[in-house]
Amino acid sequence: KAGVTQTPRYLIKTRGQQVTLSCSPISGHRSVSWYQQTPGQGLQFLFEYFSETQRNKGNFPGRFSGRQFSNSRSEMNVSTLELGDSALYLCASSRVVQETQYFGPGTRLLVL
């Protein structure tokens, strides 16, 4: 069974731009969560989607948004990029909520 896939794997943007990251969960998984990983703050929860509905949201500004499609694929968007948004963005999927989350390879975003 294929794992979680994320595209693109690497991305370079400049301040003020916006970016969209994509995540395809493991087949049959309906819950998708997003996390930001930085050396300073570690792993931080961004949001969780289940059946196209956002269930939870972490403590991030409104510039960070996401959505989930009917096929469970998810996207997250960051608008008006700041230097501090440079991070590894990880997507994780699980069959349903509150089950083990399996992580994708991540998208490494660099904001210049």
Added chain:
Amino acid sequence: ELKVEQNPLFLSMQEGKNYTIYCNYSTTSDRLYWYRQDPGKSLESLFVLLSNGAVKQEGRLMASLDTKARLSTLHITAAVHDLSATYFCAVEGSGGGADGLTFGKGTHLIIQP
């Protein structure tokens, strides 16, 4: 607010030795996870612990959970170089999984031959 603390944050040990990584969390939790991350890679699920006294073992790694003490341990037996990685514990809050997983800062483990 749920807080998760791991210690030590950095550990250098020799092959063949035993050691334990500790994970404390601040509030009641439904479940606790251990993940492994290799440099430049994503997170690999190791264990999920669901109840007080739960113990899981895989190879040289054994994880346990004491919900009363809000403490989980990851014990490494007779370490080998291949176990060098960063290990994270993560806790899912009670009340329907609100706030997703809260991670500790990770334990960077180096096992030297």
